[in-house]
Amino acid sequence: MIKENLVLAPYACHSVQSRGRIFKEKPSKTRTEFQRDHDRIVHSGSFRRLEYKTQVFINHEGDLFRTRLTHSLEVAQISRTAASRLQLNSDLAETISLAHDLGHTPFGHAGQAALNDCMKDFGGFEHNLQSLRIVDKLEEQYPTFDGLNLTWETREGILKHCKTLDAMRLGDLGKRFLEKTQPSLEAQLVNIADAIAYSTHDLDDGLRSSFLKHEGLLSHVPIYKKYFDEVMKEYPQITLRRAQKEVVRRIIGYLVDDLVTTSLEKINSVTLKSVEDVRALHTPLVSFSDEGLKEMKTLKAYLMDALYRHYQVLRVMNKSSRVIELLFDEFTHSPNLLPPNFYIRSQHEGVQRTVADYIAGMTDRFALREYERIFNPVYEERN
Ligand code: MG
Secondary structure, three states, X not given: OOOHHHHOOOOOOOHHHOOOEOOOOOOOOOOOHHHHHHHHHHOOHHHHHHHHOEOOOOXXXXXXXXXXXXXXXXXXXXXXXXXXXXXXXXXXXXXXXXXXXXXXXXXXXXXXXXXXXXXXXXXXXXXXXXXXXXXXXXXXXXXXXXXXXXXHHHHHHHOOXXXXXXXXXXXXXXXXXXXXXXXXXXXXXXXXXXXXHHHHHHHHHHXXXXXXXXXXXXXXOHHHHHHHHHHHHXXXXXXXXXXXXXXXXXXXXXXXXXXXXXXXXXXXXXXXXXXXXXXXOOOOOOOOOHHHHHHHHHHHHHHHHHHHOOHHHHHHHHHHHHHHHHHHHXXXXXXXXXXXXXXXXXXXXXXXXXXXXXXXXXXXXXXXXXXXXXXXXXXXXXX
């Protein structure tokens, strides 16, 4: 086991100083507490299902587009690299990254919006809170407890945002949302690595799908133009697609560099003896420079207009929302159509929440198949 105190800064999360797990367990002889959390997530069913959940493009639209799983791996890669440059705990940063999207519904944000709407009178649905619910309660892997019994620090990192009522219910973990203080630097880092990952891979996927146009990017996204001109000057003979790949790579490099440099300056401007000093602060220390933030915002705004609101994306999302709504209505009116374990749970957990858990856990293709099973009278089960 690597001696964390040799490589980590005092302001990092050290696993020996962990606030621990809900259910006490003997320490592992070979892994740190955060490495153990990492392995629990990788072995969970919810993690495997990320493979067939939409990021932006529905899973069956093409094998090369990102899914929630590959998105999470890219977030982990960026987090790990930046964490070690900041002398933060890269095991913890990777662990939070792999878990951060576990609670996503099928069909991306359209699925989340539809399910939240269905649940508006029953406490709502929020994917981030659902990720925590999965690791705390819904995974059934261990003989003596529900959930994965992860460390406090991983759970802190999973919970990115939280409404006041939920924060009050979450006790110690929700406290920072009431006191408006900050989580660990690892948690702050993953939050931004998530945005770097999706903005740049959606740019790449958007170009691949041709929903995003090279000319549009050149005129609306200055950082794209800057790196495109730079790449073409260095490699005038390369194809457009290869140049675009290099542009995406350079944008990631620029954003990560900007993030690390700016964050280091901010960290060095205050005295931090431990992660508790970080948690007492009211402003984040991991952040972009003003310039980096501006580039990021411009890119995100363009993606919103040209990709996320592209009519072909909206058509698929609209259709997907209908699938979620119809399944929710049917299961809540007739909970006996649920698989037996969910039906039993609905009797003590509440029908709506159980149906939301059931639907949120579905992959895109499972949701479509379930829709067929429930509504198509001549549906025949394939394989
Ligand atoms: Mg994400």
